[in-house]
Amino acid sequence: MNYALHEVLEVHEMAAFKTTCLTKSKTMKALVTDQLLKDIMQQDIDVSTRQLQDYASILSNAKQ
Amino acid sequence: MNQDYLDPINALHVPELADTTFAMDLLLRAKEGVRNIAIALTESASPDVRTLLRKQLMLGIAMHQEITELMINKKWFHPYELSEQYKLDQLSANNTLMIGKMNLFPVETNRKGMFDRTPDEH
Amino acid sequence: MDNQKLADHESLDLHEVINFKTLCLAKSKLMQGLVFDHDLRALMQKDVEQSMQALGELQAIYQRAPFEAPVPQNRPTPIIN
Amino acid sequence: MNPIIETLTGMDALSDQVVAMDLLIAAKSGVRNYAMAVTETGTPEIKEMLTRHLMEALDMHEQISSYMAEKGWYHAWDTNEQINLDLNNINTALNLPTI
Numbered sequence: 001m002n003y004a005l006h007e008v009l010e011v012h013e014m015a016a017f018k019t020t021c022l023t024k025s026k027t028m029k030a031l032v033t034d035q036l037l038k039d040i041m042q043q044d045i046d047v048s049t050r051q052l053q054d055y056a057s058i059l060s061n062a063k064q
Numbered sequence: 065m066n067q068d069y070l071d072p073i074n075a076l077h078v079p080e081l082a083d084t085t086f087a088m089d090l091l092l093r094a095k096e097g098v099r100n101i102a103i104a105l106t107e108s109a110s111p112d113v114r115t116l117l118r119k120q121l122m123l124g125i126a127m128h129q130e131i132t133e134l135m136i137n138k139k140w141f142h143p144y145e146l147s148e149q150y151k152l153d154q155l156s157a158n159n160t161l162m163i164g165k166m167n168l169f170p171v172e173t174n175r176k177g178m179f180d181r182t183p184d185e186h
Numbered sequence: 187m188d189n190q191k192l193a194d195h196e197s198l199d200l201h202e203v204i205n206f207k208t209l210c211l212a213k214s215k216l217m218q219g220l221v222f223d224h225d226l227r228a229l230m231q232k233d234v235e236q237s238m239q240a241l242g243e244l245q246a247i248y249q250r251a252p253f254e255a256p257v258p259q260n261r262p263t264p265i266i267n
Numbered sequence: 268m269n270p271i272i273e274t275l276t277g278m279d280a281l282s283d284q285v286v287a288m289d290l291l292i293a294a295k296s297g298v299r300n301y302a303m304a305v306t307e308t309g310t311p312e313i314k315e316m317l318t319r320h321l322m323e324a325l326d327m328h329e330q331i332s333s334y335m336a337e338k339g340w341y342h343a344w345d346t347n348e349q350i351n352l353d354l355n356n357i358n359t360a361l362n363l364p365t366i
Contacts, residue, residue, distance in 0.1 A: 003310055006143065006308075017300055024289070025293075033282070037286065043327070051320050054320070058316070079222035097207070102299060104199035104200065110190070134225055138226075196343075
């Protein structure tokens, strides 16, 4: 599969952003006491993990 | 540059030039629209505002996709062949610069007299 | 909830979106007279219809902005003098 | 927030609020980033993925903002109240000891 260059760059950009988000959510979750907030953060972690897997597959497709 | 704007040679390639420009304008507007609505969504708290904006966001993304595909099909837009795109970019920039240098409206454009006040105001 | 006033910040963003949509509608409508390609013209017409629908819905919600006011018939200051 | 770290850093007054706010800001920039990315792509596969992610980011933003509103950390309808809260938070942040 061949993607346009700007698309790959855009995905790269999102992957970098999401990587920091996921790292932050994972570490910050340990600091939180409120259960509801903990749940939301866990959900964020799950969603971000799935999204990052999507990016990884696109990016490895883009690599020639 | 040919200063005679009525010279028929100038009519060559005008449809392509016009349509690529308008299509590009439509594409940029669609893009800008999606971004505007996304930003508005991150600022809205009322549930019905959010529902409406979300619907329009999806429509905007679909419209953007349609314009992109149309432009690719018509060969007005080459996201996958960057040097093709480069040629188009330079061409339309040059053509538009040429138009920019034209003295298109040599006579007075103030048409206020045509929209004058109602008769009984005199 | 549905008839509640909007918050300040969301009203301001609605203002942005409405003005943008208005300009888009005007452009797509007027440019249809200038294009040559039929497909492009059809797409512009679709954009006009969608924009009219969208603008109407946005206007309806915009009426709940905290700074809403009665709308006059004409623009306040005429440029013709 | 964890009481030990709280007392350690003097952040007891801010607690979970900072984390929630950080999450809100991340969700907000996420939505904006996605809107940018989605309008830069033409390949249907990538576009669909990014649109789906945009919707998920919107859900997250909605969830975290309503959570914060419930907690009284976010006053969408009362600008004055929000300003008071902001000023309070600014002071707490300014008075944090630098370790």
